[in-house]
Amino acid sequence: MENRYFESIKEEISLLGFGCMRLPRICEEKQEIDEKRALEMFDYAHEHGVNYFDTAYPYHEGLSEPFVGKALKRYPRESFHLASKMPPWMLKSESDVERIFEDQLKRCQVDYFDFYLVHNICREHLEIVEKFHVYEFLKKKKEEGKIRRLGFSFHDKPALLRQVTDRYEWDFAQIQLNYLDWELQDAKTQYEILKSHQIPVVVMEPVRGGSLAGLSEPAAEVLKKENPELSTASWAVRFAASLPGVMTVLSGMSDLAQVQDNVKTMTDFKPLTQREREVLTEALDIYRSSGTIPCTGCRYCMDCPAGVDIPKVFAIYNQYRIDHNENSFRSTYGYLEEEKQAQHCVRCGKCMEHCPQHIQIPDKMEEIRDFAAGGN
Structure with a gap:
């Protein structure tokens, strides 16, 4: 396993980080974790040198931290680095900050966090962070030794990132970075801001919630033609990992095959060549023409007050945008419970307050509703 060392971090960090937001579930409709499969994934990753595990208070509707604590408890404490996060949007008073933090230590069965983040800093959340100190x-907590390194995750514009990095002192930062968002969502500018401050970068969404592993057939064919041995996901992971200043690349893995593929990619790691970058650009141009909705499936938009399963609706529609199989769309969409379908959106806008991708969700629901009803 490739490791990265930064003088400011003073630890060897595995280039592959285990993101614990998309662990295997017992059933698709609920967030309950399939512990047997997930433990197998953790063991394989740990045995192959992965030492960075990233969780958060709300992941899997609160079930991720307790599972991660249970899983990691089986390994020597010095053999892994655990990261979790403080969710500003869940804070109603200053006392909530300490309550949640202490609860997280108990959930994760640790005395300290190796890495700890302010979760999802955006303008609205920054106001809460400042209000409740x-x-x-x-x-x-860092001075007390309960946090070893303090950072933040970010889902907003470069101007706010500059403000946050200028105003506060950080050990690391976590941003959404992949070859689609490099230009689309200012990932390049954000990366350059952090690099200019010499802040080590933790990459999230390198495969954009799996969408860059499921490219349209013409786009995937471009990559396969260049190197039939590489998975489409590995191209995305290598893009992020090839950047100087990247400490680790988080992958939200949901089955053992994904762990194995990522471990293979990060063992004897080979950065992208200039030729491979050109091929990736060609594939990206084809993929972007498919018109998919940029949803990563993070579920921050849930629960919908009207009962719509927003990520599921988007996933079904995106598959149609990629393969253009209308019969398959209607069959799959028909299996989704009627009360969870797009037509029940009431345009309340609550989901948009939490969407890191800034998707115009009500407009997209209207588009999908009309298509499902027979439009085009």
Whole structure:
């Protein structure tokens, strides 16, 4: 396993990080984790040198942290680095900050976090962070040894990122970075801002919630033609991992095959060549022409007050945009419970307050509703 070392971090960090937001589930409709399969994945990753595990308070509707704690408890404490996050949108008072933090330590069965983040900093959340003195609290916990390194995850515009990096002192930062968002969502600019501050980068969504592993057939064919031995996902992971200043690349893996593929990619790691970058650009141009909705399936938009399963609706529609199989769309969409379908969207806008991708969700629901009803 390739490791990265930064003087400011003073630890060897595996280039592949295990993201614990998309662990295997017992059934698709619920967030309950299939522990047997997930433990097998953890063991394979740990045995092959993965030492960075990333969870958060709301992942799997609160079930991720307890599972991660249970899984990691089986390994020597010095053999892994655990990261979790403080969710600003769940804070109603200053006392909630300490309550949640202490609860996280108990959930994860640890005395300290190796890496700890302010979760999903955006303008609205930054106001909450400042109102309840979150940064000051976390700095104190760092002084007490309950946090080893303090950082933040970010889903907003470069101007706010500059403000956050200028105003506060950080050990690392986590941003959404992949070859689609490099230009589409200013990932390149965000990366350059962090690099200019010499802040190590943790990459999230390198495969964009799996969408860059499921490219349209013409786009995937371009990559396969260049190298039949490589998975489409590995191209995306290598794009992120090839960048100087990247400490680890998180992959939200949901089955053992994904772990094995990522471990293979990060063992004897080979950065993208200039030729491969050109091939990737060609595949990207083809993929972008498919018109998919840029949903990563993070589920921050859920639960919908009207009962719509937003990520599921988008996933079904995106598959149609990729393969253009209308019969398959209607069959799959028909299996989704009627009360969870797009036509029940009431345009309340609550989902948009939490969407890291800034998708105009009500407009897209209307588009899908009309298509499902027979439009085009």
